[in-house]
Amino acid sequence: MGEVNIKDIANIAGVSVSTVSRVINDNYPVSAEVKKRVQEVMKKLDYHPNAVARSLRMNRTNTVALIIADLTNNFFMGIAKGLEYQLSEMGYSLVIASSGGDVEREQKLIDMLVAKKVDALVAASVDSEPDKLKGCITQGIPVVLVDRLLKGISANQISWNNFESAYKLTELLIKNGHNRIGIINVHLSNSNGVERLDGFRQAMEDYHIPIRKEFVSQANFSEIQAYDSVLKMMRIPERPTALFCANNVMVEGALSALQDLQLKVYEDISMVAMGNLSCNKYIHPKITCAVQDSFKMGVKAGDILKEVLTGKQSYTAQIRMDTELKEYGSIKKI
Amino acid sequence: MGEVNIKDIANIAGVSVSTVSRVINDNYPVSAEVKKRVQEVMKKLDYHPNAVARSLRMNRTNTVALIIADLTNNFFMGIAKGLEYQLSEMGYSLVIASSGGDVEREQKLIDMLVAKKVDALVAASVDSEPDKLKGCITQGIPVVLVDRLLKGISANQISWNNFESAYKLTELLIKNGHNRIGIINVHLSNSNGVERLDGFRQAMEDYHIPIRKEFVSQANFSEIQAYDSVLKMMRIPERPTALFCANNVMVEGALSALQDLQLKVYEDISMVAMGNLSCNKYIHPKITCAVQDSFKMGVKAGDILKEVLTGKQSYTAQIRMDTELKEYGSIKKI
DNA sequence: GTGAAAGCGCTAACAA
DNA sequence: TTGTTAGCGCTTTCAC
Numbered sequence: 199m200g201e202v203n204i205k206d207i208a209n210i211a212g213v214s215v216s217t218v219s220r221v222i223n224d225n226y227p228v229s230a231e232v233k234k235r236v237q238e239v240m241k242k243l244d245y246h247p248n249a250v251a252r253s254l255r256m257n258r259t260n261t262v263a264l265i266i267a268d269l270t271n272n273f274f275m276g277i278a279k280g281l282e283y284q285l286s287e288m289g290y291s292l293v294i295a296s297s298g299g300d301v302e303r304e305q306k307l308i309d310m311l312v313a314k315k316v317d318a319l320v321a322a323s324v325d326s327e328p329d330k331l332k333g334c335i336t337q338g339i340p341v342v343l344v345d346r347l348l349k350g351i352s353a354n355q356i357s358w359n360n361f362e363s364a365y366k367l368t369e370l371l372i373k374n375g376h377n378r379i380g381i382i383n384v385h386l387s388n389s390n391g392v393e394r395l396d397g398f399r400q401a402m403e404d405y406h407i408p409i410r411k412e413f414v415s416q417a418n419f420s421e422i423q424a425y426d427s428v429l430k431m432m433r434i435p436e437r438p439t440a441l442f443c444a445n446n447v448m449v450e451g452a453l454s455a456l457q458d459l460q461l462k463v464y465e466d467i468s469m470v471a472m473g474n475l476s477c478n479k480y481i482h483p484k485i486t487c488a489v490q491d492s493f494k495m496g497v498k499a500g501d502i503l504k505e506v507l508t509g510k511q512s513y514t515a516q517i518r519m520d521t522e523l524k525e526y527g528s529i530k531k532i
Numbered sequence: 533m534g535e536v537n538i539k540d541i542a543n544i545a546g547v548s549v550s551t552v553s554r555v556i557n558d559n560y561p562v563s564a565e566v567k568k569r570v571q572e573v574m575k576k577l578d579y580h581p582n583a584v585a586r587s588l589r590m591n592r593t594n595t596v597a598l599i600i601a602d603l604t605n606n607f608f609m610g611i612a613k614g615l616e617y618q619l620s621e622m623g624y625s626l627v628i629a630s631s632g633g634d635v636e637r638e639q640k641l642i643d644m645l646v647a648k649k650v651d652a653l654v655a656a657s658v659d660s661e662p663d664k665l666k667g668c669i670t671q672g673i674p675v676v677l678v679d680r681l682l683k684g685i686s687a688n689q690i691s692w693n694n695f696e697s698a699y700k701l702t703e704l705l706i707k708n709g710h711n712r713i714g715i716i717n718v719h720l721s722n723s724n725g726v727e728r729l730d731g732f733r734q735a736m737e738d739y740h741i742p743i744r745k746e747f748v749s750q751a752n753f754s755e756i757q758a759y760d761s762v763l764k765m766m767r768i769p770e771r772p773t774a775l776f777c778a779n780n781v782m783v784e785g786a787l788s789a790l791q792d793l794q795l796k797v798y799e800d801i802s803m804v805a806m807g808n809l810s811c812n813k814y815i816h817p818k819i820t821c822a823v824q825d826s827f828k829m830g831v832k833a834g835d836i837l838k839e840v841l842t843g844k845q846s847y848t849a850q851i852r853m854d855t856e857l858k859e860y861g862s863i864k865k866i
Numbered sequence: 867g868t869g870a871a872a873g874c875g876c877t878a879a880c881a882a
Numbered sequence: 883t884t885g886t887t888a889g890c891g892c893t894t895t896c897a898c
Contacts, residue, residue: 203891214869219893226894227867244667249647250588251891254874259584261648269613270606279603282630291644294628296616310625313583314595450813479784480814537875548885553877560878561883585875588890 202243211239222247253315260290262503263311265321267299267419272476273446273492274322277344280496281320288504290317299419301325312339317507320499322346326387328353340506342499345492347389354502354515356495360390360472363488363521364397364442367470370486370525371440372405375532376468380413380431380438382424382448391416394444394472413438417448424451432459432467439468439532446473449485453477468529472521483527490521536577545573556581587649594624596837597645599655601633601753606810607780607826608656611678614830615654615837622838624651633753635659646673651841654833656680660721674840676833679826681723688836688849690829694724694806697822697855698731698776701804704820704859705774706739709866710802714747714765714772716758716782725750728778728806747772751782758785766793766801773802773866780807783819787811802863806855817861824855 204222208215213232220226221236228236239245253259262285266274282292295311297304301324308330311319318340321331328351331341341353348355371379381398384391395414402409412434417423424443428451431438443449449471456467463469464483471487478484498517505511538556542549547566554560555570562570573579587593596619600608616626629645631638635658642664645653652674655665662685665675675687682689705713715732718725729748736743746768751757758777762785765772777783783805790801797803798817805821812818832851839845 204893205891215892216870216894217868220868223893229867232867246643246647248588248649248891249644250584250593250649251874252893253584254582254588254876254890255892255894257874269609269616272604272606275603275609278628279630282603291627291629291648293625294612295625296613309580310583313580314625315582315584453814476810477814480787480811538877539875549876550878550886551884554884557877563883566884582875585890586877588874588892589876589878591890 202245203248204245207236207239207243207245210243211236257315259315259317261293261314261316262290262318262320263293263295263316265295265297265304265307265311265319265323267297267322267324269294269296271447273345273474273490276474276492277320277322277496277499280493280498281500282496284497284500284504288500288507290503290507297324299324305330308334312337318342318503320344320503323348340503342502342506344495344499345390352514354506354517356498356502356515356517356519357389358472358490359518359520360393361397361400363472363523364394364444365401366397366523367472367486367488368398368401368442369405371442371468371470371529372401372407374468374529376440376529377407378410378413378436378438379407379440379442380415380428381442381444382415382417382427382431382452383444384448385416385418388419391444398442417451419445419447421447421451421454424448425455426451428452428455429459432456432461440529441467441469443469443471443473443485446471446475449473449475449477453481463528464530468532470529478526484524485528486524486526488521488523491519495519536579537582538579541570541573541577541579544577545570591649593649593651595627595648595650596624596652596654597627597629597650599629599631599638599641599645599653599657601631601656601658603628603630605781607808607824610808610826611654611656611830611833614827614832615834616830618831618834618838622834622841624837624841631658633658639664642668646671652676652837654678654837657682674837676836676840678829678833679724686848688840688851690832690836690849690851690853691723692806692824693852693854694727695731695734697806697857698728698778699735700731700857701806701820701822702732702735702776703739705776705802705804705863706735706741708802708863710774710863711741712744712747712770712772713741713774713776714749714762715776715778716749716751716761716765716786717778718782719750719752722753725778732776751785753779753781755781755785755788758782759789760785762786762789763793766790766795774863775801775803777803777805777807777819780805780809783807783809783811787815797862798864802866804863812860818858819862820858820860822855822857825853829853 204215204218208218220228295307320342322345328348332351343355347357415427417427538549538552542552554562629641654676656679662682666685677689681691749761751761808823
């Protein structure tokens with residue numbers, strides 16, 4: 199049975215439990231002879247310390263939780279992979295909890311994770327209010343926010359250079375002669391939505407191009423809503439000659455819509471996007487985009503956790519990650 | 533602080549800890565009046581039971597672990613999503629551990645998870661030996677194997693109808709006049725590889741078509757190896773007129789290779805595949821394939837866990853999941 | 867270097 | 883219905 203515990207080892211090795219504990223943790227002097235004897239007994243009985251008991255005693259679980267909206271979204275899983283890469287190095291394990299984009303469910307998950315005493319929380323929160331996560335910090339659980347920002351919370355935050363990226367992409371379209379540009383944006387309850395729209399707006403303003411209201415959509419995060427937005431927008435007389443998609447999901451929806459409308463990227467409509475587009479592996483022309491390396495973001499979150507969990511952190515990090523502009527043939531000069 | 537515990541609640545409410553425990557768990561009679569008082573105190577102090585302490589005491593963590601090779605592979609994340617869907621309903625949470633395809637790392641992860649006392653293990657193991665997981669079962673931790681089978685272990689296993697699927701796909705090619713068919717297979721240490729090759733072989737045999745050794749490749753699971761295999765295979769004089777790719781990753785590699793060779797699917801080479809191909813969203817023609825619904829597999833694993841974790845299971849499930857044959861225009865009649 | 871013992875927060879006999 | 887109490891398996895002071 200796996201029911202062998204520290205007491206059994208102590209009895210059989212003829213020492214006290216504290217000595218066994220010292221051998222396990224190697225944190226206090228133990229004579230070489232005793233150490234060897236204990237280790238042999240542990241091996242023979244295939245003993246493995248009970249991490250739950252240890253956690254209770256030490257008030258530390260060596261576990262970090264990641265909260266995301268969707269397990270099957272590769273953008274999030276990039277973050278997860280980068281984070282796990284770091285955590286496993288630190289001897290921590292990662293719990294991934296997904297909310298399906300539901301705020302209430304996210305809050306329930308956070309409660310559960312707090313009850314389970316995770317040592318830290320990394321969250322790409324779908325909540326627009328910071329209250330729940332603020333509660334975590336109050337309870338002494340460090341929080342790292344990734345991808346999306348939250349106002350009014352003193353947590354480590356890692357986000358993207360949204361304004362600059364959106365500005366550059368829009369500018370690229372403008373410089374190629376476009377002035378009827380549509381934006382397929384994510385919801386404005388999300389900081390990315392706000393900042394990307396701002397970048398878009400600023401570029402338009404700087405080049406003295408008026409923005410038509412019908413050309414600004416706030417699809418939610420769903421592909422289907424992006425699809426509908428594009429369908430609607432492309433049926434407007436004097437429709438856009440170019441589209442700016444605010445993230446990878448928006449691109450998926452847009453591509454479906456364009457296909458149904460029998461419109462070809464480049465020939466019939468120019469396109470730029472933010473995000474790491476998996477479609478670019480297959481389509482021609484590829485979509486010009488500002489690539490977000492979500493793996494790197496996960497790694498960065500891990501860096502912060504390293505400091506936080508070892509108690510070395512004396513500040514609250516506010517990090518903006520750069521995107522990489524990749525120019526392909528999706529913009530027609532007009 | 534979040535340091536409030538059951539004793540504090542008991543003191544303030546003027547009852548014993550056991551009464552508080554009874555209120556929390558609602559498993560023993562408590563007078564309505566006392567119950568209300570206790571609940572009010574809990575709410576006021578924002579008390580949340582410590583799940584670690586409870587786990588230690590109850591020898592149950594309400595946590596299930598999923599072991600996979602890669603977080604960014606949507607096939608695995610489909611399983612994860614289906615499983616999480618079920619577990620959250622049961623009040624369990626899911627820990628996802630990824631090995632990166634490294635057997636040694638997988639074993640380390642299992643040790644860690646066992647130490648953390650997860651209540652059950654779901655694994656798409658990359659190990660070809662069942663020993664480690666057998667050890668888990670011996671220690672009383674139920675194991676559900678998904679996707680891949682393991683011989684010599686008495687665990688619940690859920691896999692695919694590999695033989696039949698591979699047979700049908702191959703037959704489809706044959707019936708369209710192909711007899712020079714190449715197979716881009718996964719490694720034979722994996723049960724899927726063996727069974728899919730068997731199905732392929734049987735079909736060829738039944739139609740009296742000899743199999744050329746150079747047309748049978750064992751790329752590992754990596755896209756790059758699939759790429760190399762296809763490159764090599766297509767340079768053989770009298771090269772294959774059709775390819776059978778054993779999974780989605782093999783398809784990715786194959787498509788890259790064909791593109792570099794300037795060969796077009798259908799026109800220059802016919803193609804079939806097993807797996808849920810994300811590329812089919814973008815390419816024309818889509819690849820005819822036997823779709824594996826990994827979400828459903830995760831749900832099924834959850835079904836089994838429901839029985840196992842409530843102690844209702846009296847057998848060891850051996851399940852083969854059907855694939856869905858989707859015919860598209862990737863096969864040329866010759 | 868080593869051992870005895872307290873206690874992490876909770877549940878579940880057992881007693882009342 | 884309610885309270886008392888003995889642990890779950892471990893770490894860590896404090897003695898020796």
